[in-house]
Amino acid sequence: MLKDGQLYIAHSDNGNINLVGNMANRHGLIAGATGTGKTVTLQVLAETFSQAGVPCFMADMKGDLSGISQPGRLSGFIEKRMPEFGIENPQFAGCPTRFFDVFGEQGFPMRATVSAMGPQLLARLMELTEVQAGVLNALFRIADDNNLLLIDLKDLKLMLNFVGQNAAQFTTQYGNIAPASVGAIQRAVLQIESEGGDKFFGEPAFDVNDLFAVENGRGVMNVLAADKLMLNPKLYSTYLLWLMTELYATLPEVGDLDLPKFVFFFDEAHMLFEGTSKALVDKIEQVIRLIRSKGVGIYFITQVPSDVPVNVLAQLSNRVQHALRAYTPQDQKAVRAAAQTFRANPAFKTEDAILDLGTGEALVSFLDEKGAPSVVERAKILFPLSQIGAITPGQRMDIQAAAPAKLKDYEKFFDRESAYEMLTEAAQKAEEEAEKERKALEKQKEKELKEKEREKEKKAKSSKKGVGRTILGTMIAAAATSFARSAGTRIAKNIGGKSTKSSTAKKSTSTKKSTTTKKSSSTLGTAAKKATKTAVNTAARKVTTEILKSIFS
Numbered sequence: 001m002l003k004d005g006q007l008y009i010a011h012s013d014n015g016n017i018n019l020v021g022n023m024a025n026r027h028g029l030i031a032g033a034t035g036t037g038k039t040v041t042l043q044v045l046a047e048t049f050s051q052a053g054v055p056c057f058m059a060d061m062k063g064d065l066s067g068i069s070q071p072g073r074l075s076g077f078i079e080k081r082m083p084e085f086g087i088e089n090p091q092f093a094g095c096p097t098r099f100f101d102v103f104g105e106q107g108f109p110m111r112a113t114v115s116a117m118g119p120q121l122l123a124r125l126m127e128l129t130e131v132q133a134g135v136l137n138a139l140f141r142i143a144d145d146n147n148l149l150l151i152d153l154k155d156l157k158l159m160l161n162f163v164g165q166n167a168a169q170f171t172t173q174y175g176n177i178a179p180a181s182v183g184a185i186q187r188a189v190l191q192i193e194s195e196g197g198d199k200f201f202g203e204p205a206f207d208v209n210d211l212f213a214v215e216n217g218r219g220v221m222n223v224l225a226a227d228k229l230m231l232n233p234k235l236y237s238t239y240l241l242w243l244m245t246e247l248y249a250t251l252p253e254v255g256d257l258d259l260p261k262f263v264f265f266f267d268e269a270h271m272l273f274e275g276t277s278k279a280l281v282d283k284i285e286q287v288i289r290l291i292r293s294k295g296v297g298i299y300f301i302t303q304v305p306s307d308v309p310v311n312v313l314a315q316l317s318n319r320v321q322h323a324l325r326a327y328t329p330q331d332q333k334a335v336r337a338a339a340q341t342f343r344a345n346p347a348f349k350t351e352d353a354i355l356d357l358g359t360g361e362a363l364v365s366f367l368d369e370k371g372a373p374s375v376v377e378r379a380k381i382l383f384p385l386s387q388i389g390a391i392t393p394g395q396r397m398d399i400q401a402a403a404p405a406k407l408k409d410y411e412k413f414f415d416r417e418s419a420y421e422m423l424t425e426a427a428q429k430a431e432e433e434a435e436k437e438r439k440a441l442e443k444q445k446e447k448e449l450k451e452k453e454r455e456k457e458k459k460a461k462s463s464k465k466g467v468g469r470t471i472l473g474t475m476i477a478a479a480a481t482s483f484a485r486s487a488g489t490r491i492a493k494n495i496g497g498k499s500t501k502s503s504t505a506k507k508s509t510s511t512k513k514s515t516t517t518k519k520s521s522s523t524l525g526t527a528a529k530k531a532t533k534t535a536v537n538t539a540a541r542k543v544t545t546e547i548l549k550s551i552f553s
């Protein structure tokens with residue numbers, strides 16, 4: 001709690017333990033076994049920041065953090081501790097809170113676009129191999145070079161189809177694009193989709209500036225409902241990682257501040273590092289190192305400190321270590337390692353104390369005014385002034401209803417023109433063109449056959465109307481060649497005797513023609529079928545080749 005302008009967090013035999021405001025952006029760690037008090041410690045820290053006017057972001061893994069929005073109340077446990085904390089009459093109060101939910105169920109949606117997420121994080125999300133990640137990277141460059149927006153998963157899927165179908169042409173400029181890799185990425189996209197990832201990508205994309213609200217001098221608590229999200233550790237950690245990098249990219253350098261501008265709590269932090277490539281861990285480390293000069297403090301919450309890579313751990317200076325259990329030799333090793341990260345207190349043995357701590361008790365070491373880690377203290381963590389434990393769905397709805405209109409706009413999903421629409425439109429155009437080509441060919445064939453196949457070599461001559469498109473249009477049309485081919489095949493079948501089912505005026509005219517042809521001679525029909533099929537395919541291939549030549553020459 002904020003007491004006499006201090007960020008009062010815990011109490012030991014040696015007095016109050018305060019987090020030093022201008023050191024709070026030097027990051028922190030809350031560790032401890034299940035049920036030892038990590039979430040409540042996070043809540044105490046966060047509400048203290050809120051009281052000091054610092055907005056925070058936190059993921060709510062079990063729903064219990066939602067209580068931060070409501071005033072707390074006395075319990076026997078709290079009453080017993082009050083005298084020790086020097087608190088006589090606690091002013092229970094909730095913090096201004098906003099709820100978010102990637103799935104849009106328990107809070108405002110927090111979407112990201114595929115391109116904002118970027119190939120590196122997506123590769124991690126999809127658990128791609130290095131080679132597959134390279135292909136994904138090439139796909140992003142191809143999209144970029146051609147102004148194709150990658151917003152949602154359907155953009156990504158159609159782009160994958162397009163790149164896969166034209167792999168040979170792209171290889172020269174963008175490196176090898178193996179069909180097997182494209183296939184693997186396609187399967188991974190389907191997997192994400194089946195896990196609800198389609199809700200996660202799209203627009204309106206979340207603007208991190210909406211996290212910095214302060215209401216009546218109190219920092220707003222941005223709580224991400226993560227109970228469902230955490231069932232997919234990759235999605236959860238990739239999303240939070242994206243948010244962290246967005247914060248980093250958005251915020252300006254601010255130098256040393258009396259208080260952080262923003263604090264980001266990263267619960268179940270071990271998920272962030274499991275199965276993460278060395279390159280990405282390095283990137284995380286770099287972001288954490290640099291983000292503090294932007295006034296952002298990052299606090300990891302995890303069971304044992306060794307869950308966090310040493311280089312990252314070294315940057316988490318403000319530490320709260322709750323009890324650990326040591327049932328196995330491996331546990332004992334973890335306890336020893338945790339103990340060694342503290343500056344020893346001659347009054348007790350750190351290692352023994354870690355095993356002996358009760359609920360809501362912890363070993364605490366914060367940075368002092370000079371930025372040096374203080375000697376570790378065995379302390380009791382304050383109780384929160386907000387409610388411990390989950391709120392009701394009704395309370396949640398009331399909070400959402402009272403939120404600013406800007407946040408409600410996140411519920412208005414929209415789907416603007418992007419790669420999917422552009423590629424689909426181009427595919428339709430290409431199909432129309434194939435139809436035109438088919439008609440021209442049909443006419444020509446009729447003439448040729450009537451003239452007793454006098455000029456056989458001319459049969460494949462196609463009209464090249466429409467080739468003079470824009471670069472983008474032509475590139476897109478290449479993607480549509482397969483549509484054109486299948487259209488050509490279908491049309492060839494119709495000429496061979498089956499009537500077309502198309503209802504458009506254009507198509508019914510051509511049907512009449514082909515029916516006439518059929519009536520005049522059935523042998524004619526068979527010959528036409530064969531010849532036209534070959535001709536259409538050749539023409540379609542020819543158009544594709546020319547289009548691609550025009551782009552890549």
Ligand SMILES: Nc1ncnc2c1ncn2[C@@H]1O[C@H](COP(=O)(O)OP(=O)(O)OP(=O)(O)O)[C@@H](O)[C@H]1O
Pocket residue numbers: 032033034035036037038039040041077078359360361381382383384388
């Ligand atoms: N500082 C505290 N003041 C008052 N009560 C506390 C405090 N710390 C913990 N408690 C009590 O202990 C319970 C368990 O704490 P908490 O939920 O924070 O544990 P946890 O370490 O987050 O557990 P898990 O790993 O299962 O999430 C709380 O519901 C609360 O009743």
Ligand SMILES: [Mg+2]
Pocket residue numbers: 038039040
């Ligand atoms: Mg917890």
